[in-house]
Amino acid sequence: MKPLLKPxxxxxxxxxxxxxxxxxxxxxxxxxxxxxxxxxxxTSALVLVxxxxxxxxxxxxxxxxxxxxxxxxxxxxxxxMFPALMGSIWLLIxxxxxxxxxxxxxxxxxxxxxxxxxxxxxxxxxxxxNITNLSGVPSVxxxxxxxxxxxxxxxxxxxxxxxxxxxxxxxTDQFFNEGDFVLEVxxxxxxxxxxxxxxxxxxxxxxxxxxxxxxxxxxxxWPTQPELAMRSLRxxxxxxxxxxxxxxxxxxPFGRGILAGALTLMxxxxxxxxxxAQEALRAVPSSLRNAALGLGATRWQTVRQxxxxxxxxxxxxxxxxxxxxxxxxxxxxxxxxxxxFITRAPANLMDDFTxxxxxxxxxAGRPQxxxxxLAASGIIVLLSALLGFNAIAIFLRQKLQKPLT
Amino acid sequence: MTAxxxxxxxxGFHSWYGDFHALKDINLCLPKDRITAFIGPSGCGKSTLLRxxxxxxxxxxxxxxxxxxxxxxxxxxxxxxxxxxLRRRVGIVFQKPNPFPKSIYDNIAFGVRLHMKVSKTExxxxxxxxxQKAALWDEVKDxxxxxxxxxxxxxxxxxxxxxxxxxxxxxLLMDEPCSALDPRSTAAVEDLMLELRDSYTIAIVxxxxxxxxxxxxxxxxxxxxxxVESGTTADIFERPQCQKTEDYITGRFG
Numbered sequence: 001m002k003p004l005l006k007p008x009x010x011x012x013x014x015x016x017x018x019x020x021x022x023x024x025x026x027x028x029x030x031x032x033x034x035x036x037x038x039x040x041x042x043t044s045a046l047v048l049v050x051x052x053x054x055x056x057x058x059x060x061x062x063x064x065x066x067x068x069x070x071x072x073x074x075x076x077x078x079x080x081m082f083p084a085l086m087g088s089i090w091l092l093i094x095x096x097x098x099x100x101x102x103x104x105x106x107x108x109x110x111x112x113x114x115x116x117x118x119x120x121x122x123x124x125x126x127x128x129x130n131i132t133n134l135s136g137v138p139s140v141x142x143x144x145x146x147x148x149x150x151x152x153x154x155x156x157x158x159x160x161x162x163x164x165x166x167x168x169x170x171x172t173d174q175f176f177n178e179g180d181f182v183l184e185v186x187x188x189x190x191x192x193x194x195x196x197x198x199x200x201x202x203x204x205x206x207x208x209x210x211x212x213x214x215x216x217x218x219x220x221x222w223p224t225q226p227e228l229a230m231r232s233l234r235x236x237x238x239x240x241x242x243x244x245x246x247x248x249x250x251x252x253p254f255g256r257g258i259l260a261g262a263l264t265l266m267x268x269x270x271x272x273x274x275x276x277a278q279e280a281l282r283a284v285p286s287s288l289r290n291a292a293l294g295l296g297a298t299r300w301q302t303v304r305q306x307x308x309x310x311x312x313x314x315x316x317x318x319x320x321x322x323x324x325x326x327x328x329x330x331x332x333x334x335x336x337x338x339x340x341f342i343t344r345a346p347a348n349l350m351d352d353f354t355x356x357x358x359x360x361x362x363x364a365g366r367p368q369x370x371x372x373x374l375a376a377s378g379i380i381v382l383l384s385a386l387l388g389f390n391a392i393a394i395f396l397r398q399k400l401q402k403p404l405t
Numbered sequence: 406m407t408a409x410x411x412x413x414x415x416x417g418f419h420s421w422y423g424d425f426h427a428l429k430d431i432n433l434c435l436p437k438d439r440i441t442a443f444i445g446p447s448g449c450g451k452s453t454l455l456r457x458x459x460x461x462x463x464x465x466x467x468x469x470x471x472x473x474x475x476x477x478x479x480x481x482x483x484x485x486x487x488x489x490x491l492r493r494r495v496g497i498v499f500q501k502p503n504p505f506p507k508s509i510y511d512n513i514a515f516g517v518r519l520h521m522k523v524s525k526t527e528x529x530x531x532x533x534x535x536x537q538k539a540a541l542w543d544e545v546k547d548x549x550x551x552x553x554x555x556x557x558x559x560x561x562x563x564x565x566x567x568x569x570x571x572x573x574x575x576x577l578l579m580d581e582p583c584s585a586l587d588p589r590s591t592a593a594v595e596d597l598m599l600e601l602r603d604s605y606t607i608a609i610v611x612x613x614x615x616x617x618x619x620x621x622x623x624x625x626x627x628x629x630x631x632x633v634e635s636g637t638t639a640d641i642f643e644r645p646q647c648q649k650t651e652d653y654i655t656g657r658f659g
């Protein structure tokens with residue numbers, strides 16, 4: 001065997017001197033790279049600081065208790081964003097209540113219940129591919145989808161004004177008589193034909209008192225006793241239709257209500273939650289899974305008692321990212337809610353609504369500078385609400401995270 | 406020697422990972438209430454063999470097996486074999502200690518609660534018995550509700566053994582249980598095995614020849630997926646019939 005010779009570059013002093021990179025040069029390159037990174041990092045932080053300062057300076061002046069309590073108004077001095085704030089809070093809570101269980105369940109199926117059969121495995125892969133693709137779909141597309149699926153439900157249940165399925169609504173025909181009293185006749189539903197007033201029929205006063213209708217002919221004089229005047233009508237009096245919704249009002253199709261909005265936002269954030277939850281589940285060491293399975297745990301017991309608790313912090317981090325996305329989305333909400341002028345908070349799941357991004361968009365698009373300040377205030381409120389929700393999620397994460405890790 | 410009852414029996418057993426033929430024609434019997442050791446170079450199929458006994462290989466999508474594998478006469482590979490019930494009868498201890506990120510108490514209670522509805526006192530009894538049996542009780546009795554992750558590696562492994570016996574298995578599989586432990590902890594686990602020997606059928610995979618010689622009653626030498634030689638530990642180590650076995654145990658190979 002040939003003796004192993006040391007390479008020339010390790011022994012020949014001339015060659016070593018020729019090829020050597022001076023230490024000083026290496027250090028200066030190191031410093032240069034460090035400075036470069038610092039400058040770039042500082043610049044990006046500076047942009048953010050400038051942006052936040054500009055918004056804060058512009059918006060702090062118009063930010064007041066009234067701004068939080070008042071509805072939008074054509075007069076910028078008294079305009080506020082109460083309906084938008086409440087709309088956004090409703091939306092976010094509803095969206096998370098629907099999206100979180102769905103997303104976590106989907107992630108569990110995809111990660112922990114992988115099928116053995118080849119056909120099912122292909123289906124599994126196909127679903128996985130689609131979820132990954134969905135996370136890149138622009139949110140406007142989900143808006144259009146939400147419009148057909150949730151708002152109109154493909155037209156299967158009639159339209160929003162005359163829904164086929166409806167609970168929690170009371171319809172009445174309202175008459176105003178000559179004495180400025182209101183008389184109400186209860187109706188069966190939206191499709192009930194208008195009431196023909198007839199003498200002696202039972203009607204209700206504005207206070208809900210049951211009275212007998214007194215029908216007057218055209219030429220009869222208006223009664224003088226208040227009791228009779230209160231329950232009298234002329235035969236030509238025409239009713240107006242009135243609809244009262246209970247807090248549990250529900251209808252199919254959903255119409256342009258807050259539930260349709262929340263379901264559409266759910267579509268937007270579902271891929272985010274699923275992917276984050278999958279990552280979190282995948283990060284759980286398989287030794288823990290094996291430990292549970294080896295003790296004779298079923299797959300469900302393993303997921304419920306070992307894998308899911310270990311993955312929970314990661315899942316909640318995903319939920320925070322999803323929430324931030326949902327609260328800032330304007331496009332799909334614009335498609336569902338439309339540009340509406342709303343002066344109160346939503347009162348039921350089907351109620352019309354507006355949201356903070358829409359209100360901000362509305363104000364920012366106006367020519368007057370006062371409205372631009374309002375938009376800046378709106379952004380401050382939006383960011384504060386987002387931080388508030390994130391704080392809740394982080395608090396929950398700390399609470400749920402077992403002290404044993 | 407008194408007559409031995411077979412606890413686990415392999416007959417014409419083959420196993421594959423995809424196209425890879427991992428176990429070839431295994432014919433072997435693990436006697437009841439004895440310790441059987443499997444030795445052989447890395448990748449020879451010892452762990453695969455062990456993991457078929459309680460079907461841990463089910464988790465590997467490409468794994469499949471043919472031939473017959475019986476546990477006290479019931480077919481382990483049969484389609485009517487309930488894997489969850491099987492794993493209660495056949496406990497397993499892994500190479501790396503893998504306690505749950507829970508308290509010491511809850512680690513033991515976990516397996517018990519999976520299978521049975523027990524009262525607090527019954528559960529406490531089982532926990533104490535298992536920890537006593539695993540020779541861990543004296544070290545942890547004052548901190549049962551502390552995290553199991555605060556224990557040393559050797560203590561964690563004994564906790565895993567206690568956890569495995571708490572569900573009342575008949576067979577205990579140990580996949581290189583001491584390879585991550587220092588010599589003192591190893592000695593503790595080995596003492597424990599000898600202690601458990603009377604009431605459990607134990608199968609152990611080890612890379613440590615001395616360990617196999619020290620603790621086991623029977624030894625099987627495996628090479629490239631085949632069982633080259635098996636017999637009493639004394640025979641295998643002192644009078645190996647096969648040249649390959651002798652090469653391996655004397656350190657000339659592997």
